[in-house]
Amino acid sequence: MREQVTAAILEATEDVIATRGLEGASIAAIAERAGVAVGTLYNYFPDRDELIASLFKQRRSDLAPRLAELAHVGARQPAERRLRDYLDGLLALFEEQRKYIRVVVAVDPGGTRGPVLLPLITTAIADILRPGYGKRSDEYAHMIVGCLKLLVRWRVEQGASLAGDAELIAHTFLHGMVKR
Amino acid sequence: MREQVTAAILEATEDVIATRGLEGASIAAIAERAGVAVGTLYNYFPDRDELIASLFKQRRSDLAPRLAELAHVGARQPAERRLRDYLDGLLALFEEQRKYIRVVVAVDPGGTRGPVLLPLITTAIADILRPGYGKRSDEYAHMIVGCLKLLVRWRVEQGASLAGDAELIAHTFLHGMVKR
Amino acid sequence: MREQVTAAILEATEDVIATRGLEGASIAAIAERAGVAVGTLYNYFPDRDELIASLFKQRRSDLAPRLAELAHVGARQPAERRLRDYLDGLLALFEEQRKYIRVVVAVDPGGTRGPVLLPLITTAIADILRPGYGKRSDEYAHMIVGCLKLLVRWRVEQGASLAGDAELIAHTFLHGMVKR
Amino acid sequence: MREQVTAAILEATEDVIATRGLEGASIAAIAERAGVAVGTLYNYFPDRDELIASLFKQRRSDLAPRLAELAHVGARQPAERRLRDYLDGLLALFEEQRKYIRVVVAVDPGGTRGPVLLPLITTAIADILRPGYGKRSDEYAHMIVGCLKLLVRWRVEQGASLAGDAELIAHTFLHGMVKR
DNA sequence: AATGAATGAGTCTTCATTCAT
DNA sequence: GATGAATGAAGACTCATTCAT
Numbered sequence A, B, C, D: 001m002r003e004q005v006t007a008a009i010l011e012a013t014e015d016v017i018a019t020r021g022l023e024g025a026s027i028a029a030i031a032e033r034a035g036v037a038v039g040t041l042y043n044y045f046p047d048r049d050e051l052i053a054s055l056f057k058q059r060r061s062d063l064a065p066r067l068a069e070l071a072h073v074g075a076r077q078p079a080e081r082r083l084r085d086y087l088d089g090l091l092a093l094f095e096e097q098r099k100y101i102r103v104v105v106a107v108d109p110g111g112t113r114g115p116v117l118l119p120l121i122t123t124a125i126a127d128i129l130r131p132g133y134g135k136r137s138d139e140y141a142h143m144i145v146g147c148l149k150l151l152v153r154w155r156v157e158q159g160a161s162l163a164g165d166a167e168l169i170a171h172t173f174l175h176g177m178v179k180r
Numbered sequence E: 001a002a003t004g005a006a007t008g009a010g011t012c013t014t015c016a017t018t019c020a021t
Numbered sequence F: 001g002a003t004g005a006a007t008g009a010a011g012a013c014t015c016a017t018t019c020a021t
Helices: A002-024 A027-034 A038-044 A048-072 A079-096 A098-107 A117-158 A165-175 B002-020 B027-034 B038-044 B048-072 B079-096 B098-107 B117-158 B165-175 C002-024 C027-034 C038-044 C048-072 C079-096 C098-107 C117-157 C165-175 D002-020 D027-034 D038-044 D048-072 D079-096 D098-107 D117-158 D165-175
Strands: none
Touching: A002 A027, A002 A038, A002 A048, A002 A098, A027 A038, A027 A048, A048 A079, A048 A117, A079 A098, A079 A117, A079 A165, A098 A117, A117 A165, A117 B117, A117 B165, A165 B117, A165 B165, B002 B027, B002 B038, B002 B048, B002 B098, B027 B038, B027 B048, B048 B079, B048 B117, B079 B098, B079 B117, B079 B165, B098 B117, B117 B165, C002 C027, C002 C038, C002 C048, C002 C098, C027 C038, C027 C048, C048 C079, C048 C117, C079 C098, C079 C117, C079 C165, C098 C117, C117 C165, C117 D117, C117 D165, C165 D117, C165 D165, D002 D027, D002 D038, D002 D048, D002 D098, D027 D038, D027 D048, D048 D079, D048 D117, D079 D098, D079 D117, D079 D165, D098 D117, D117 D165
């Protein structure tokens, strides 16, 4: 019961941030979207910062194990294969979590106060690349995540699907862009 | 004289946004950083929105012609060569404008209210790529700009130099990552 | 409930304007007089202008029908009789609304932004006089209202009663001043 | 020299108050109208209140002796004759000082902070009436001044002349309104 | 436990006043 | 003396947070 209200509030928060941005996410707006009174929010979260942080924490704790799993799949495989598979799984996850991903690509920066999703992914990719790409792997990881973020943001803005983007990114980083 | 104060205020604004983000850039904070009284800001800018917009407009009007020039260099060259040169020039520009670039990579999204730098670059890159890469060029352009943004943000956070990053990005997109 | 708070705020506004004038009626002063916090005012009125306009609107919509009624009483009577009766009713109304009348006599001018009470009265008196006094009735109406305003302001300042003033004004305008 | 600048500033103040009202008479507006810098005003007047008070004081010290003279004319005459003459002289004075009179009829209330012209006139009229009208003379004086004020304000708004108004008021108070 | 009105600290903005040139 | 940019106190308004019901 308490769980359900908590979940509803977090979902409302996600909605409002996705729609109006972090600054537009006033307590009043969130409460309205959640269909509860302002005071009720404060029965579930101590303050606005904590509420927003909770959204990130919640989604992260949903996604982190799945990301971890993705990262460990085929640990014996060559880096190229693992990258491909990781991106594949990642974008499937994104497609499934479209709403939250809108938040992620809209908000990211800001140290520990943001969704800490992209840093997580960056680390995972760096780890995947390390065996084959050595000290460059951190740079590549940041580059890949940058790609991912802006490409996905663009897709989301256009209401387009993410299908094919894993392959697009993987191929580009492994072999370069494809001439027509 | 008036020019100098205007410039100092814009620089203070840039500083504060780079440090505390757009929302942390209160009039009081900017005035303090600029070493002037609050009221003085209002002798130079009609209100906060206009002040911030002016920063973007100013920097853009400094950078836009140089970006345009970069985009036109070697128009007869093959796309690969042009991309390399463009990124090269771009990162030199970034290095020169480090402070403002911190703002750009920290703030970017947000329609016409932000620095409109990255969209400008995205378009330029797409134009460069179009001859060789056809309909994929928009996707590639977004990807490259994503790379650029996160890589640069990372460099800036670490206080590292951007030298070599143009080559890194260009090579990666043209040929894929380099195995060690 | 909401009605009561609204009424209390309007009354506080009336009080403060009567005491310190329109310019002295700061939001802080009104809130303090009303015994509520500043923010509370904004739960009831969108901004200061609207608050003050509401006071005028409210009082006017209370008084306007009664004024209209007064104006129509004895429509068949001769102008002299009607004027006497109108002033009689008017001053009874004033006596009853002493507080608001302080505002009216302190503030009046200023187009549609003020209490629009005196213009209303001027028109009514001009209409009453027209049959007997022709084109002079507008001048007489302004004169009578001027009399009324300064006489009432004087009475209010002295804490004196308005009883007898209707007769005083009516007699003066009908027959001239009375020698002792 | 100093006199001339002082006079110019006071005239500018008068102008601005007549045009935009007391609240619209900002230091900046007055300085602009006077064609001097803001700082210059403060070489002539210690602060805004003093500046405005000086305008009133100045005009009053111009007008007071003339009013006093008017009040003493025909001291042996009967009250009726004196009232007529006083109003006659007064309105001639008003016509001559149209600009300042706009200020007077626009601003009046506010104790000693306003132009103290009307109270002066009220006293004079009461004194004139006292012999013939006894204890009523104060009331009549306030009434006459009220008449005067609103009638003049109305004339000024309409850009009309004040000729005939002295006779109009005098006759009305002596004999009542004239039927057509 | 839910409600939503009340609260008041924090922001933006204005403008009388000062003071270096 | 004149100038007008700089100053900062004061006022309007917002919104996260509290609390009586």
